[in-house]
Amino acid sequence: MKRAIPLEFIFQLFSLIIAVIITHAVYVSVIRPNANAVLEEQAIQINTNPEYVPERSVYVVIRDFEQESCFILMLWAIALMAHKAYIAVQERKMLQMDLISVDQGTSILPEDAREYSRPIQALPDIDQTYLLPRALLTALHRFRSTRNIQDVSNALRAVCNSESERLDSELSMVRYIAWAIPSIGFLGTVRGIGQALGQAHKAVQGDIAGVTQSLGIAFNSTFVALLISILVMFLMHQLQLAQERLVLDSENYCDARLVRNLQS
Numbered sequence: 001m002k003r004a005i006p007l008e009f010i011f012q013l014f015s016l017i018i019a020v021i022i023t024h025a026v027y028v029s030v031i032r033p034n035a036n037a038v039l040e041e042q043a044i045q046i047n048t049n050p051e052y053v054p055e056r057s058v059y060v061v062i063r064d065f066e067q068e069s070c071f072i073l074m075l076w077a078i079a080l081m082a083h084k085a086y087i088a089v090q091e092r093k094m095l096q097m098d099l100i101s102v103d104q105g106t107s108i109l110p111e112d113a114r115e116y117s118r119p120i121q122a123l124p125d126i127d128q129t130y131l132l133p134r135a136l137l138t139a140l141h142r143f144r145s146t147r148n149i150q151d152v153s154n155a156l157r158a159v160c161n162s163e164s165e166r167l168d169s170e171l172s173m174v175r176y177i178a179w180a181i182p183s184i185g186f187l188g189t190v191r192g193i194g195q196a197l198g199q200a201h202k203a204v205q206g207d208i209a210g211v212t213q214s215l216g217i218a219f220n221s222t223f224v225a226l227l228i229s230i231l232v233m234f235l236m237h238q239l240q241l242a243q244e245r246l247v248l249d250s251e252n253y254c255d256a257r258l259v260r261n262l263q264s
């Protein structure tokens with residue numbers, strides 16, 4: 001029996017491919033041609049004017065392959081986080097719905113659990129996979145079978161804790177990307193320093209152009225990688241905060257709308 005490919009894996013794969021295509025197209029058509037033009041202009045100015053001090057150009061800073069790889073990983077991480085943020089927004093909309101409609105002063109008995117489950121079971125299939133409908137159905141089914149309010153509270157807490165662990169584990173790929181970006185920057189640093197050391201004999205003879213260019217690769221790759229890593233980590237923590245608040249708000253919703261109205 002063949003296993004279906006998870007949609008999450010398909011999304012990750014296609015988002016990576018799109019990030020590679022977009023970033024490489026921008027580098028080939030815009031960044032590297034402009035960087036080469038800037039370097040040629042600076043070389044001409046240095047040869048004609050010994051007192052000329054070249055200015056740092058953004059195109060030169062981000063032109064190398066390490067920086068391109070960092071931007072690819074950044075776009076990939078943003079795509080993954082945007083997908084999870086969209087799901088979190090859709091789940092938060094469920095908190096605005098009156099899934100458990102109980103009049104003031106009315107209690108929910110175990111015999112009423114099936115009736116209160118029907119509006120939730122009538123939701124679209126995609127909505128039933130969200131945390132709030134799953135937690136409410138679990139609580140109602142547990143209340144109908146055990147008639148114990150404490151068991152209902154324990155079941156709700158277990159569902160919410162399981163969801164928190166699932167959301168945290170799904171951010172593992174984003175955490176890996178956030179770790180990989182500065183690592184790629186350090187690889188560029190090692191490559192640049194290695195090239196500079198390989199041209200040390202030219203520097204001894206007075207030609208330091210190759211050494212300075214190689215050192216520029218070393219420092220620019222680390223500089224860009226650390227900046228991108230800061231941005232990715234900030235977005236990841238904001239997403240994690242939104243997911244944690246969603247779980248807490250869903251648990252409070254179940255407690256206020258359901259558990260407090262149960263009567264065994």
